[in-house]
Amino acid sequence: MLNGFKDFILRGNVISMAIGLAVGSAFTAVVTGFSKAFITPLIGLATGSVGDFSEASFKVQGTVFPYGLAIAAVIAFVITAAVLYFLIVVPMAKIQDKFAKAEAADPKSEKRDCPRCFTEIPAIASRCAHCTSEVEPTTATTLEKLGVPAAR
Secondary structure (H helix, E strand, C coil), X not given: CHHHHHHHHCCHHHHHHHHHHHHHHHHHHHHHHHHHHHXXXXXXXXXXXXXXXXXXXXXXCXXXXXXXXXXXXXXXXXXXXXXXXXXXXXXHHHHHHHHCCCCCCCCCCCEEECCCCCCEEECCCCECCCCCCECCCCCHHHHHHHCCCCCC
């Protein structure tokens, strides 16, 4: 039983996830500190509030609603999401696209209907497999799009 737990803990995915969570929480702390130190005071100056905007609140029947904290949290979330998207997701997608193998176009994947029996046949077919009638060949541009060299 302990061997199974040891194998689970030492698996590469678990360790990578733990490192990602630690780095993510540290990054979130940095972004939260940045938004509290610079962004919310700037919003406070722009809106005419004195000092830190995250301390802004209003009262309704004695209940305090600290809306400044909610806005500061939304700002920190947007900054975190934008940085993660533009510095991690977009570059990783470009790297994956660069190394992805281009799939060859299958000439039989594009279909059309037989004009005689209305059965679906490959677009490059010159004879229907169901009624054996000859059909007009597809145009050269369609063949080139499929990656099949046109007959000359």
